[in-house]
Amino acid sequence: MESKLVTLKIDNGIAYVTLNRPEKYNALNIELFQAIDKTIKKLHKNTAVRAVILSGAGGNFSSGLDVKSVSKSMMPALKLLFKWLPGNANLAQRVSLGWQQLPIPVICVIEGFCYGGGVQIALGADFRFASKDAQLSIMESKWGLLPDMAGLAGLRQIMTKDKAMQLTYTADIITADKALEFGLVTEVHDKPLEMATRYAEKLMQRSPDTNAAIKLSINKNWSGTLRSLLSRESLSQIRLLLGKNRLIASHREIKQSGKPYQDRQSGW
Template structure:
């Protein structure tokens, strides 16, 4: 399947998805979201892909929701606005959930402005690396709405509750330097090196057992909401699966053979 608003490439087991509406600063239209969902489902299902890098074409990462879509929603009959909005939110949340629960490392390579839904989308990734031209803003307040792409869940976990409230209530812009200081991003690099650095990081993070990584990520994603006993219980179940994996068996046998050779 070919894409119009998304570019998907795979090289050396690392998938790179690029938002490709540079003339609109990669604002997320309904059509672009549908392609994004398809690309994410494809990456999740392909066992040959070990990690995912997400970035934007041109000068922006993602400018958030497409304003023309907002205009069309307001033109719907009054009695349909609520249900239409609910239906759209299901698609938004499904997309963000696919990104957040991807069973392999996901790195946002933020090349420019990440605003509104764009900022939430970066947060839904496991790690964020940004260029010196990157910026972040939860600009929803300026449109009279609230963060709907996971920002109210992810942002407090990144920067703390009070700072998250300040950023969401004001919608102000955060440059790459401040983002690094706040812990909003994990790494900062040059614009020229951004994509290569992100892909190299993805390769580094995905060298281990894909089974152990996927199961571990699933539990870690829930660890703030679960009790210690629940984490232990889920960990026990996951470890039982790991014991049966090919990666575990091969690594143990290789270690034993290496130890025997040294004797």
């Protein structure tokens, strides 16, 4: 049975994923963590999905961790933090890192509150489109904690170190415009969901295999060694050259045709 805490609607190749706990401002309890994790895994297997738009129900993205819910007993905390090896991702980290690992573009729509764990999840997306009234905060230090949901994997790629430390030390709540200035969000719009849909449709004009290869290349090579960068670029390019979507892309450009792409190759 599918969880009602995360809704998934696929329309013309775009997967609309919505955190659906509006009465709690989409605060993250253990069940919501698990539902997000399952949704990411489901999307990874669906090669027909071309883009993801992630948002929150009720005019807010997420107010962060539902502290009362998680602290009722030790079991929820153990489920969130458990991992077999220190270098593996636990459940709390997978709900952020998992979006980066999807071989398709992910756009996060941020409206209203986006605090703590909400920011960590949003940092897993490739793009963040915020509403003008959005409020964001890396809030963990307020509770005597540090951000531990792998959001830093995205944060270190989009923001200077001093700005990241400033926001993390202070737990300040900032406006969408200030978040744009800092690099925390990609764009600010009156209607961010509408703009995210338009942008997803634009990205879908390119081969899904090309999009997968570009995302893999940039995410893996952004801070990797030159040797691994050269190797990964060459291997991905060979795979693209042997794929049918590369021929379709050329046909679309040369013939100005609307020939549809095939589903994404599995294994990216």
